[in-house]
Amino acid sequence: MAHFDENAKPFSNRWLDDRLAINTVKKVLSTEYWIPKNINFLWAMGMVLAATFGLLVVSGIFLLMYYKPDINMAFDSVNYTIMTEVGYGWLWRHIHGVAASLVFLIIYIHMLTGIYYSSYKRGREMIWLSGMLLFIAFSAEAFSGYMLPWGQMSYWAGMVITNLFEAGSLELTGLVEWIRGDYVPGDAFLLRFFTLHVLLIPLVIMGLIVFHFATLRIPHVNNQDGEDIDFDEAARLYKEGNKKESKVIPFNPVFLSKDVFVLGIYFILFFYLVFYHFDFAMDPVNFDPADGLKTPPHIYPEWYFLWSYEILRPFPKDPGLIAFGIAQIAFFLLPWIDRSPNVAPAHKRGLFFWWFWILVLDMIALTVLGKLPPEGIYNTLGTISAIIFLLLGPALILITKLEKKL
Amino acid sequence: MSSRRDFMGMALGGFTALGGIAALYAMKRSWDPLPSVAAAGFTTVDLSVAKENVLNVQKWRGKPIFILKKTSDMQADDRDVVVGRARYHVSIGLCTHLGCIPAYLPAEKLFRCACHGGEFDTSGRETFGPPPSPLVIPPFKIDGNKIVLGEEGPEYLKMKEAGLTA
Amino acid sequence: MRELKILAVVVFFALLTYYGVEPYAHSVMHKDVEGYNFTYDGTADIQEATEALEEAQASGRNVAKAQARLEVKKAFWSEVDKIAKIPGNVANGQAVFGTCLACHNGAGVNMGGVIPPNLDHAGALYDKRYLIAVIKDPAMASNVDHKYENTMMHPMGSVTAMVSDPQQIADVVAYMLAKKAGDVTPKAAYEEACARCHAMRYSKITQLGETPSFTDEKDELAYKIKVLQEQELVEAYMGKLPPDLSMIIRARSTHFLETFVENPQSQLEGTSMPRVGLSQAGYDKVHEYLTEIGDPSKKHREALGPWVIGFFVIFSILAYLWKKHHWRDLH
Secondary structure, three states: OOOOOOOOOOOOHHHHHHHHOHHHHHHHHHHOOEEEOOOOHHHHHHHHHHHHHHHHHHHHHHHHOOOOOOOOOHHHHHHHHHHHHOOOHHHHHHHHHHHHHHHHHHHHHHHHHHHHOOOOOOOOHHHHHHHHHHHHHHHHHHHHHHHOOOEHHHHHHHHHHHHHHHOHHHOOHHHHHHHHOOOOOOHHHHHHHHHHHHHHHHHHHHHHHHHHHHHHHOOOOOOOOOOOOOHHHHHHHHHOOOOOOOOEEEHHHHHHHHHHHHHHHHHHHHHHHHHHOHHHHOOHHHHOEOOOOOOOOOOOOOHHHHHHHHHHOOOOHHHHHHHHHHHHHHHHHHHHHOOOOOOOOHHHOOHHHHHHHHHHHHHHHHHHHHHOOOOHHHHHHHHHHHHHHHHHHHHHHHHHHHOOOO | OHHHHHHHHHHHHHHHHHHHHHHHHHHHHHHOOOHHHHHHOOEEEEOOOOOEOOEEEEEEOOEEEEEEEOOOOOOOOOOOEEEOOEEEEEEEOOOOOOOOOOEEEOOOOEEEOOOOOOEEOOOOOEEEOOOOOOOOOOOEEEEOOEEEEOOOOHHHHHHHHOOOOO | OHHHHHHHHHHHHHHHHHHHHHHHHHHHHOOOOOOOOOOOOOHHHHHHHHHHHHHHHHHOOOHHHHHHHHHHHHHHHHHHHHHHHOOOOHHHHHHHHHHHHOOOOOOOOOEOOEOOOOOOOHHHHEOHHHHHHHHHOHHHHOOOHHHOOOHHHOOOOOHHHHOOOHHHHHHHHHHHHHHOOOOOOHHHHHHHHOOOOOOEHHHOEEOOEEOOOOOOHHHHHHHHHHHHHHHHHHHHHHOOOOOOOOOHHHHOOHHHHHHHHHOHHHHOOOOOOOOOOEOHHHHHHHHHHHHHHHOOOHHHHHHHHHHHHHHHHHHHHHHHHHHHHHHOOOO
């Protein structure tokens, strides 16, 4: 049996350490969890995401108290009960809506930062993969949540997206009806997406967040120059007081102090949007109650899905679905498509730099074109952008094979 | 010894997986459309009681369905559903322009949509106004004197093949 | 500084995306319709008829019909213009107004499709020329003449036979502008101008007006049946039940609502919604009511916003000082 100090006062540091090893835990997770010093504010995006997720959970709990998952009551429970009757109900709803949109903006920044600084390879593959799983989980969470107000766009987006499971010429109408629990989106559909949105997917996300943090512990966070740091040596220097020479800082409180400052700036933007510009995250079409007999003139997903939607749209049915499928898994493969041995920021990697910015511009082009009606010039541009996206994969293999070792 | 333990481990694992699959089956069944919902997807209409030139509106999968028994002076059409010696017009009662529900005017023997003035004849073909195409024919199956909406019978498939349903 | 440069790049691409999916995409998806500040002199109608004629000429079909329609519209609005210049006599107008009261009497009886609206504040809500036009020819004034072979088929068509003398029209309009123009609450404006077709369930307004509260369930159900019957009549008249307007302020842009109310055909060609002829002041009242019901948190939101944002400004300053404190010895 382990040795316990009989004289320790209950709940004192010693008493807790004997039972929970809190001092070790604190060291491992916080005061001696080493982060490179050579970083910029983009390294705070993980913390920004965690905070935004926190806001989503808290606001979601309060929305849940008055939301009614029933096709006859859902719309009014949101737009009347929560928005006009519940004290500060409107605030929770705006926070939830704005956070749902901003979380994707930050995810995209976070992902593109990872790509720019080559933070997905040579020991960091699991960080990248767990992050991609989080992206998928957040996408599922966003889609299921979008059904809940049961407005016109909820209904028709639900219809269009579930129709994808028909799988083109395979015509799997049975599968689509199974997913919906009905021939068209109805009560069964709303309730199952409600269940996923408030229980199953949040649990998965929380698990994945813990896993994502765990994947960082051994390979450590990358730094601005992709430098391979000897963390033991740097940590020794820091602990000896040679803070200037050491290349690392402890997570708590040094790294955290910078994160908190970035969070402060982020929240200024966040609450500006909540109070003065929440409508960017709430499509007007969704303030018309769902009506299965009336298709809105334009159906489009929320902005964060537009790029992959646009990869689906310009092609004929079957090739479109295949392209869409490729787009969903393409980013998972990134650590293996990139054949270069270098871990370095894009501006030191020659052609990769250009590849990166073409990717960014192409994704923005796809996003914008995904919202525009697919007619005339927009259709042509959409097709070109989608083809460019598909070619970026093979192009990366080629240019990274040619890349010289730094 | 160790190989035996491996074998026992694998046997236990395999057996557990079997239970898991059984549980998955239960979950899959829970996602199935309810029998009441599935049954509501098939509407059976008895045509023997239909009166000529009187529109019968049925509800099928959230949509209105028009069933009109034609009089002998109405023009026959390939889109007609023929049961015995009677001809019927069967269609989804949503204007193909913007989805309003047209009204049937027995005196004039046409469908008129009050929203934008579109008109359809008794075969559901557009005759006036903005509708771009005829009224859509839903999947149907003829069963004696009855018509089952939602099932694809040979008559429907023939129409679909000929491109007459939409 | 390097971090600011990176921030500038991030902000630039975020704004570029925002511009593309919001202002730009919406400008492509929604047509921009010219507004006329809620004045009704037929400019919009004549322009529509002219465009229809050009279209007919291009396709070579129904040219004569389109030509005739244009001429009728021009003649109608110039006639309205003439009547607008005749000085009206309020006292004589009061006698003519008795004719209106035969239907516009608040009895809540459906006449040919809708319950004729209450005219208690007609002078405050509607534009003068529109009032003239609607008495002269309701279908033309409402810009739904395409639905009727002749105006007598319009539910209010009989007025053209009862009040046809230009002087009479001028008198009755003068009467309404003088005596039926008292202060109008936003709610009354909505009830008089919109509620005969559009319910508003978030404020318990139906086509029959405000729903009373009942203690006996049977009375409540009986009233519900009356509402459903009225809605059936409106539906038969309009083609479908006009939408509930509880949330319309969030579902449509300000520009859309303004131009749509001014001339429904401009945004939704062929719609059966008639032009109701609100003046700018009348529309403002209706808009106020739509906002009150559809976006009631506006006041709280605008009051709380500066405090929360101010909180995070101070939070950021403190966080910056804390960060400086920890990073002081690092470089």
